Structures are given as structure tokens and as C-alpha cells.
Amino acid sequence: MKQAMSAFDLRAIAHELQAHLGAWVKKSYMPHYEQVVLRFNPKDADAFDLVIVRGRRISTSTRDRPMPMSPPPFAMLLRKQLGNARLIAVEQVAFDRLLRLTFTTKGGDRHLIIECFGEGNVVLLDEEETIIQPLTHATYRDRTLKRGEPYLPPPPALDPDALDVQGLAAILAASDRNLASTLGGQVNLGGRLANAVCDAAGLESDIAATVADAATVYSALRGLLDGLEQGRAGHLVLKADAPDAPTEGGLDAYLMEYVDEATPVLLPDHQGRTTLPFPGMLEAIDAWWGGHDSDALLRRELEQVNAAAPGRGHSTDVERLERRLAQQEKALEGFHAKVEKQQALGHAVQEHWTHVDGLLAQTREAVERNGWDGVVKAVKGIPWIRSADPAERTIRCVLPNEDGEPGKQEVTLHLDESVHQNAQRLFTAARKQKDKSSGAVTALETTRTELERAKKKEAKQQASGQVVRVKRSKRLWFEHHRWTMLPNGRMMVGGRDAKGNDAIVKKHLKGDDMYLHADLHGAPSCAMQSQRGFAVDERPPAYLPEGLPAFRLSDRIDAGAITEEDMAHGAQMALCWSRAWGSGGGHGTVYSVKPAQVSKTAQTGEFVGAGAFIVRGQRQWYKDLDMRIGLALVAINGVPLLLGTTPEHAQSLGGRWAVISGGRTKKDTAANRIAKATGLSVDDILPVLPGPIEVVEDHQLFSALKRANETVSDES
Structure with missing residues (x-):
């Protein structure tokens, strides 16, 4: 299976990327050590990601792509150097596996060199061709990739696109090899393209290069290269044993298993093979590898786990x-x-x-x-x-x-x-x-x-129904706050204390989000996320029990705008997270506002303490809210966790769930019983429980608690 891109593939990629000239770089990411992502914001089109997998491939994608909360140093450098930069040129250097992207910035032009040979590299240059920073430092026989050094590309190979008929004739006349070998080696076409040119010229590939008609060969070569420049197409070539493609779902997994290669032009050796057409190479590569590449962050976390010392990481x-x-x-x-x-x-x-x-x-x-x-x-x-x-x-x-x-x-x-x-x-x-x-x-x-x-x-x-406890070196970022998942996968987070409230508003409350707060002093500040949330995990780890709802973190969920139904669910959770839970009441009130109405700036003579905010303007009120929480056993990024959500949502997830309300059973007691029944860690359960509880309804989540109640009932 062909995984690395050829110079011919990169020539097509360079032509296709020129359609995005003028696009602005919005942000840079590195979800994996091998992957660099530039998020572009074109003027009259939707935002897209340029995905660079070091030494392997380049593609564009609009897929959801979770990103690390703390970008690596190289991503931070790209943000600093290419923030709001405009793409002004894309070119392939000679006919090599090397692309040069040129950006204009306030500090002058910047060049991003993408080397797709060997182990690959991504190198940022200033306007004087001096290396600002390479993704990986490297020293070769004739060049060094190091900060402050002038960038030197590999020794240039012959560019067949710059060859004229006289130049080709001279190469053929001086060759002592057959035609295909001469075209593949001395003309820098490689074996497959050389055979394709021979076929297009109507010549046998094994004839002596000296007897071939240079004009005929040149015409066939130009036809291949001109067709690449003038047309835009991509094809996925399937393996011989590939079954029919699925009509619904599972296409990513199908393509990963049965695609043999991606090509911008169908060559003679593709005859008789099953192919799938795409508008261009960028789209074809994204269809083939996009699902794999979009899971880069999760893959990096799992790789860190595999390299961890015994007893650390997401490891059973x-x-x-x-x-x-x-x-x-x-x-x-x-x-x-x-x-x-x-x-x-x-x-x-x-x-x-x-x-x-x-x-x-x-x-x-x-x-x-x-x-x-x-x-x-x-x-x-x-x-x-x-x-x-x-x-x-x-x-x-x-x-x-x-x-x-x-x-x-x-x-x-x-x-x-x-x-x-x-x-x-x-x-x-x-x-x-x-x-x-x-x-x-x-x-x-x-x-x-x-x-x-x-x-x-x-x-x-x-x-016995217990999940395998996963040992991990650190918690998921949202576990440091109160958190919940709405029925459509949307996330809402709330502060646990004054410091947490400040973090919620400063870090996690954006323009299209919504701010919720119970109408009680000291209640947590809550941020309902408009984009971030949870998507169904189509490839859950094998150690998860069958039937356990599995999700993965997503930076861009397909849930649309925040609806009134979302707000009602979020308001109920915001109320349950407040001290109203332990007050003995059954109902309460919550209000919501837009992020712009939340401020830390007080009026003259006023003071706003830690965790407190000034809310100005009209508020949306949610009254007479029910104070009950649904608990469900789920897995997030392969980690079994207890989810606190609305009772209706917990029931809709199926599996093991329960409904609780305020009561007299202590949190520690309830957490120990859930841990005994499910295998979860008590430390993972306690933060989800808002206070003393009473079990309203149980479906194999409080099995131990339920059996204890039944025993007491029988004794009485």
C-alpha cells in the first residue's frame, strides 16, 4: 500500500492549493508529533484545515479535529509567526518531494517548507531564507536544518516540466539503458510514470533509449504533465479483494482497509482496477486518511500511555x-x-x-x-x-x-x-x-x-458488570470542573470554586456560548459550549464492555446553534450544581445571559471578588426547575466515567443509569456503592455527585445500594 506521496502527487497538490491563495491563517496546531495543522479562513468560503503529516502526505479537510489545550512549542511559534498571515504562493521546488508555501505578514514574508522525503520535516524560514525553526533538527552531508542557518534544499533533481525536446533528445542519445529506465532515472519520472509515458507514446518500455523518437516521447510526456496542470482530479485505487463500498456509515474504515493508493491521474497499470473518483487529490487523500488523521490527538495520548512506566497512563x-x-x-x-x-x-x-x-x-x-x-x-x-x-x-x-x-x-x-x-x-x-x-x-x-x-x-x-479500571497519568481537562453532556452531545462546564469560576469565564466562555448561573449566592458560573462537546466513538477500545456508551472529545460537534431545549437542560444542571441541592427544596431558578454581558469590571466604588462577576443587561429566566440528576456509566476517550446529566438523557443512553435527588445518603457512601457495583474509582465518582443523595430510580448503577435497601425491606 502506497502511503508516501511522490513528486508527481505533490505537483498536483501544489496546483490545487493555488486555488486557496489569499486565504488567511487563523491558527496553527499540532495534535500529534507527526502532524502540523494550519487552519485557514478564506474570504468567501468556509474555513478549512491544511493537514501536514510529516514525510507522508498533505491534505485539506473540514473534519472535526480535537486539539490539545496546550499547543507544543512549534505550534506556538507558527501562531506567532503566521498569525493572520496571508497565503500568497504555493510552489513545488523543481520536481522534488518538497513544497514551499509563502505567506505575507506584518513582519515580512515567511516561507513554510514541507519536505515529504525520508522522515520528512516542516521548516519555517524568514524573508531572507534563514531558518526560524525546523520541526526536527537534522544534519545531512551537505546541509543542516537548524535555527539561524540558511536553508539549503537537497541537491536539485531534473525537472521534467522544464525539459524541452532538444534536452530530452540529448538525454536519450547519451543513455546506455532502455527507454523506461532512462525516463525513470535520468528524467526523474520514476518507474510508473516512465512506463506510462512509454505506453502513451506507443513504444515498448524495454527498447534502447537511443532508438526512441525524442519528439514522440516528448509529446507523450507533455501530455501527461499538461493534463495534470490543466485538470483537477483525484482517484482512490482499491485493492483487488475490496468488496463493494458501504452505502451508509463505515466509509472511513472501509477506505483505510481497502484503498491501495491515491493518484491524480489514472495510469495504464490502473486498468482493470476499481477506482473511486474525487474532485481533486486533496479530497481523495482526506477521504482515505482523514478519519485517521482527525484522531491524531487521541492517538498521541494512547502512544504516551504505551510509553509510560508500569502503572501509569490509560492502561489496564x-x-x-x-x-x-x-x-x-x-x-x-x-x-x-x-x-x-x-x-x-x-x-x-x-x-x-x-x-x-x-x-x-x-x-x-x-x-x-x-x-x-x-x-x-x-x-x-x-x-x-x-x-x-x-x-x-x-x-x-x-x-x-x-x-x-x-x-x-x-x-x-x-x-x-x-x-x-x-x-x-x-x-x-x-x-x-x-x-x-x-x-x-x-x-x-x-x-x-x-x-x-x-x-x-x-x-x-x-x-460481574464491572468495567476495567483504566490507570491514567492525568485527568481529561473538563474533569477539573463540573461538567455534563447534553442529549445532542453539547458540553457544559461549571466552576467548583472561586478559582474555577474565574477559569470558566476567562478560558471557556466564547462568543457564541451561553452563561448560566443559579439565582443563589455562591452558585457556580457555567458555560454552555456552542462548538465543543462529545461525538460518538466509532472505534472504542476493546477493553470497554459491550453496550457501554462511548464518546470522544470534539472541538466541533454537529449540533447547530444552542436551542431553548439545550438551555433548559443546562439550567437544570446549573441548579443542581448549586447549594440548592442540599437545601431540602425540590425546585429552583436559573438565569442565562450572553458572554458579552458577563464582566469582571465593577462600577466606581464597587469590588468584585474572586469567582464573582458583574452581569449587565436583560436575563433569560428558567423557573420552577426540577432538582434531579441522571447518572450514567459512559466512556470518554476510552476512559470509563460517571456522567451527571438530566434524567431523560441518562435514560436515553441505555446501559447502566440511575436518577437521584437530594437526600440523606452521604456522598462517600453512595460513591463507594457505585464503585463496588461498576468498578469505577471513588475519586472519579465523588466529583459528579452534588451532595447527599436519594436514589429515585436505579438501573444496575446502584446495584449494591439497591440490594441493601431490599434486604432492609425484607427484614422489616
Whole structure:
């Protein structure tokens, strides 16, 4: 499967990106170490993302793309240098896998170099072609990618687009290879395009280049390149065993599994293959890889987990032990290989006793006669000796093969030891390595035992309805606040204290959001998000139990504008988060305003304390609200969590849910019972419960609490 882009693909990409000249850079992101995203805001079109996957591909996309709350340093630098910059030029450098994007900014022109060869790189240059910052520092034979250095592209290759018929004729006349090889190598077309040109010219690919008619070949070459420049198209070529594409849902997964390559032009070797047409290469690549690339943030988090130390990250005990077992098995294989190598060398020294004894004797004589300096110089011309070490008084020599010639086995010999002593030293090293490996075998067996025990425990938990507890190094950002999910996936967050209230308004209340506050002193400031929320997770982790509602964080949910129904749901949660919950009442009042009406600026002589705000203007009131909360067991970004939402929404999610109201059961008691029934951590449950509770309705969420109530009822 073709994953990296060719120079031919990039030529099409460069032409297509020129349609976006004049677009403004809104922001820059790095959801993954390998991915740079520039969000463009065209004047007369919808915003789009330019997605750069280092060394692999470039595409444009309008998909929802969750981004990290704290951008990495390179993304911050791009924001500083390219903020509100205007794209004024896109060009492919020669016919290389390298694109140059030029922007105009207040500080002068900036160039973004996208290198799509090797490991790839993204390099930001100033107007004088000096490197401001590369994504990855690198040093090559003829150039260095480092801050402050002048940017030098790789040595230029021949650009077939700049070739005329006379130049092509000269190349063909001077070639001693066949036509396809000459076009592929010397004309820089590569094998597939070279064969396509031969086919278009009506010539056999294996004829001598010198007998080919240059004008005919040039006409075919121009036809291929001109068609690329004048037309705009993209095609996904499917694998031979690909079934029919799904008509509803699952298209991303289908394309990821069955697409073989993306191409701007159908070539002769594509005949008979099933292809899917697209308006351009940018759209084709997004259709193929867009789903994968849009999950970059989640993938980065999972990669951090896999690299974490045991007991850290989003990791179950089974996964942690499986990783440890794999590492120990690999280490044990290395131990065994070292033992076998040392033993084999010891036997080889004994087998070639005469040869080794002669090397030792001759080297000793040479050292006495010429000194070590003379020996070090002399061994360079001796095929049987690789090197000499005066400090250790050793030589690195080559043992003979079956024909008596220098073979592949090399061994270090000590001049102060006999052949027998050298062989015994190798056997001793092998024995010590074997003793060391015995400890590794014991550790391996211990890990296997722990893994079997963990698997049984996990299976028992799943059979009892408990979710596998996921160990993680840090919480999701919204867990630091009160949070809820509305039926359409919209998110609302509220402050837990004065500091949290300030953070909600300053960081999470934007232009199209709504501010909610219970009509009580000290109630949390709440921000209903217009864009951020939760989307259904189409690829939940395998360790989640079947039927558990799974979601992932999304920066742009498809929920439209905030509706009155959303506000009613949010108002009910804002009331339940306030101290009205423990007051003993059953109803309350909440108001909402737009973000512009919320201010920290007080009138002269007034003081606004921490967590408090001045609300000016007309308010929308929600009265006689019901003080009940629905609880549901869900998974967010693969982490099982307890969701607090409205009773109707909790019930609609299915699975395990409950409805609670204010009561006499302490939070700690309720949290312990939920933890025992579901397997969740008490620390993850307590922040969701607003205070003392009473269970109104339970569907396998408070199983332990329910059984206890039934027992009390039976006893009475």
C-alpha cells in the first residue's frame, strides 16, 4: 500500500492549493508529533484545515479535529509567526518531494517548507531564507536544518516540466539503458510514470533509449504533465479483494482497509482496477486518511500511555503486564543469542587452534620488534586482523571459513593468553551470561503468572458488570470542573470554586456560548459550549464492555446553534450544581445571559471578588426547575466515567443509569456503592455527585445500594 506521496502527487497538490491563495491563517496546531495543522479562513468560503503529516502526505479537510489545550512549542511559534498571515504562493521546488508555501505578514514574508522525503520535516524560514525553526533538527552531508542557518534544499533533481525536446533528445542519445529506465532515472519520472509515458507514446518500455523518437516521447510526456496542470482530479485505487463500498456509515474504515493508493491521474497499470473518483487529490487523500488523521490527538495520548512506566497512563493491568512480558521475552532472546554467540566463538577458536596460535605468536613478535604503533599501522593491510588495541593488549581477528579464506566470524584475542585461555574466557563469558538469563527466566515466569491472574480478575470483573479500571497519568481537562453532556452531545462546564469560576469565564466562555448561573449566592458560573462537546466513538477500545456508551472529545460537534431545549437542560444542571441541592427544596431558578454581558469590571466604588462577576443587561429566566440528576456509566476517550446529566438523557443512553435527588445518603457512601457495583474509582465518582443523595430510580448503577435497601425491606 502506497502511503508516501511522490513528486508527481505533490505537483498536483501544489496546483490545487493555488486555488486557496489569499486565504488567511487563523491558527496553527499540532495534535500529534507527526502532524502540523494550519487552519485557514478564506474570504468567501468556509474555513478549512491544511493537514501536514510529516514525510507522508498533505491534505485539506473540514473534519472535526480535537486539539490539545496546550499547543507544543512549534505550534506556538507558527501562531506567532503566521498569525493572520496571508497565503500568497504555493510552489513545488523543481520536481522534488518538497513544497514551499509563502505567506505575507506584518513582519515580512515567511516561507513554510514541507519536505515529504525520508522522515520528512516542516521548516519555517524568514524573508531572507534563514531558518526560524525546523520541526526536527537534522544534519545531512551537505546541509543542516537548524535555527539561524540558511536553508539549503537537497541537491536539485531534473525537472521534467522544464525539459524541452532538444534536452530530452540529448538525454536519450547519451543513455546506455532502455527507454523506461532512462525516463525513470535520468528524467526523474520514476518507474510508473516512465512506463506510462512509454505506453502513451506507443513504444515498448524495454527498447534502447537511443532508438526512441525524442519528439514522440516528448509529446507523450507533455501530455501527461499538461493534463495534470490543466485538470483537477483525484482517484482512490482499491485493492483487488475490496468488496463493494458501504452505502451508509463505515466509509472511513472501509477506505483505510481497502484503498491501495491515491493518484491524480489514472495510469495504464490502473486498468482493470476499481477506482473511486474525487474532485481533486486533496479530497481523495482526506477521504482515505482523514478519519485517521482527525484522531491524531487521541492517538498521541494512547502512544504516551504505551510509553509510560508500569502503572501509569490509560492502561489496564492486563495491558501493562502484556507490555512487560513482551519486553522480558525480547530481553531473554537477546540473552540466549549472546550465550550462543560466545559459545560458538569459543568452539571456533579451538577448532582453528593452529591459525589462532600463529596470529598470536606473529603479533607478539611484531609488538616486540616494532612496538604497538607499528602494529596498529601494519594491521590495516592484513585481511586476518581487523584492529589492534594497545591499551588492552588485544587484537580483533577474523577466523577462516571452510575454504580457508577470511570468514564472517570475528573474535577478540588477548596477546597475554594462550589459545586455550582465550577459548576458556569466551566459554566463561557465555556461562555468566547464561546465569544472568536464569534470573530473567524467573522474572518472565512471574510476569506470566501475574498476567494470568490479571486476566482472570478482568474476566471476573466483566462478568460481574464491572468495567476495567483504566490507570491514567492525568485527568481529561473538563474533569477539573463540573461538567455534563447534553442529549445532542453539547458540553457544559461549571466552576467548583472561586478559582474555577474565574477559569470558566476567562478560558471557556466564547462568543457564541451561553452563561448560566443559579439565582443563589455562591452558585457556580457555567458555560454552555456552542462548538465543543462529545461525538460518538466509532472505534472504542476493546477493553470497554459491550453496550457501554462511548464518546470522544470534539472541538466541533454537529449540533447547530444552542436551542431553548439545550438551555433548559443546562439550567437544570446549573441548579443542581448549586447549594440548592442540599437545601431540602425540590425546585429552583436559573438565569442565562450572553458572554458579552458577563464582566469582571465593577462600577466606581464597587469590588468584585474572586469567582464573582458583574452581569449587565436583560436575563433569560428558567423557573420552577426540577432538582434531579441522571447518572450514567459512559466512556470518554476510552476512559470509563460517571456522567451527571438530566434524567431523560441518562435514560436515553441505555446501559447502566440511575436518577437521584437530594437526600440523606452521604456522598462517600453512595460513591463507594457505585464503585463496588461498576468498578469505577471513588475519586472519579465523588466529583459528579452534588451532595447527599436519594436514589429515585436505579438501573444496575446502584446495584449494591439497591440490594441493601431490599434486604432492609425484607427484614422489616
